[in-house]
Amino acid sequence: KEVLSEDVDIEETLSGGDIISFPSEELSPFVDDNKQLMYEIMFFKMVPRIELSPIFKIRFLENKNEETLRNMIKGIYNQAKCQFCTSTFLPPIKLCDNYHLYCKNCDVTNCSLCNDRVDSAIVSSFKIIHKCRHSDKCEVYDDDGNSLAKHEKICKYRTVSCPIPDCFEMIQLLDLIDHIKSFHPEIEICLESSFSVKYNEFHKPDIIRKFIRLTDCMCWLITWKNILNSMLFIVCICFPIKQNIRLYSKIRFYNPNTEEERIYTQPVFNEQSEGLFFSEKCTVIPPQYLYPYIDSDDSLKFSFELSNKSL
Template sequence: MVEAEASGEGNGSSSILSQKRPRCSSISPGDGAKRVGTEDKRLSTTLLDLSILDCPICFEAFTIPIFQCDNGHLTCSSCCPKLSDKCPSCSSPIGRIRCKAMESVLESIFIPCPNAKFGCTKKVSYGKESTHEKECTFSLCSCPVLDCNYTGSYKDLYDHYKFIHLDCYVDIVLNTFSFGNSFRAYMNISDKILLRLDHTRSLLFVVQCFREPYGVYVTVRCIAPSAPEVGEFSYHISYTSVDEHTMIYKSPVVKRIREVSFQTPQENSMLLIPLGCLNGDSLEMDICIKKKTNQE
């Protein structure tokens, strides 16, 4: 049984929602007349079975629009094309008639954020938990240091790395950068990652390299959720090869991640250093990370 919250004054079936008695305003003696109680527009409810809010075909949470056949069988918009618009229960056409009643129920159900136990107090529409979790500042981020299993919010991760994995104040200074100012990055390709700290926003940035048969890819990521308060950033990398050929790569966005992956990303937004331009197993680059405009 899951506690949920429903907005509005709909008369839901008692088999689905068990409503608590609405609260009424108190009546003080001497008023001369009995005041009519004011119902709370937001009623606390108990949802008996969450599966009624899931598509019976794919078992994923319903999202609007929801479709029904002439006999009332439901399906989500993603499943309709896969079913060739034919109801699997009764073979009636499905995909043209919206189930407005179920859509209204869905819009009225709010559940706690999956990160409520870590401090998030927001309630989100059922089925949109994963969308909110990507932007929730309480979402857990994993420490990128090998063999470290620490997870915490992005700000806690910053403190964890700063005080657990850096040996002294000098290390902290050497591993800190300033937005808009280039810093020299030295790394071994076999190490795969290089970490840098931003103390103004308590953020941890990671420079990653991926060796492939035709060269080495280099990219910059920020270990944080996609929350607006984290901010948006761009970066550019400058690399000079052994034959004094300089390669410059500019990216309009620094991708935010919650866990570092050592698999080569399937994307084109990276610097490619061809094998013939490498100087052994080491990389020496100038990197500049900038805050997007309209940010303090």
């Protein structure tokens, strides 16, 4: 069976204005009895071209084609995924005589495709630079997966859920304040770490929410008055935008007439905390400790303050 073929780079051919041509003597063996010529055109998506990073350390063997090996490594650099074990392609990398590549996770001595012997490591090390996954606008790159994971937990572009009941909007943290202003204008936005909270009619069920915007973090303060048992629940949730932030809150009740004072402290919880109102971690104040601070007009007021204790 005789085959005539030519490989063409479409991008280079079209941009250069070249025409693919075959001389008649080469085509004549493929003309049938009806003087008809049939041919096939096949398109392939090639691996994007990249410059090989100098961080590759390659030991070329005498019986291996250097250019072929470099092209194979470029493919790995683009995909970063082993075709055999589907894990991240990590060095050292091993190679069989037919250029099938195996990563660190593959424990093989013979190639599973061609059964040829797999050589010892030929690529000793390389680094794959990862980018923050939250947004193209985030320009944080890191070749250390653990460091990048730490950044992504505090990235200002990460997506968070609006904690307002019946609002299921997923928003980038950077846009959360604009979302509150536009869709929840009843929520007070505080720009200071200390402020006061007031229940005008304490014996009625009510939930007070405040959004706190600080330099290194954003916080939700939620207070809930349970009408069934007259207990007051207080919890604060933090959305950090800087590493090693640990916040504590101080809740202070004060009666100016009797000068009686009661102070509660608690850690500020992270955004992944679930069911805080139903856990022992939430600050729960029973009614007997609240009555001394309720005014004659049934109002209750207390001060709230955040303090940062860096790790």
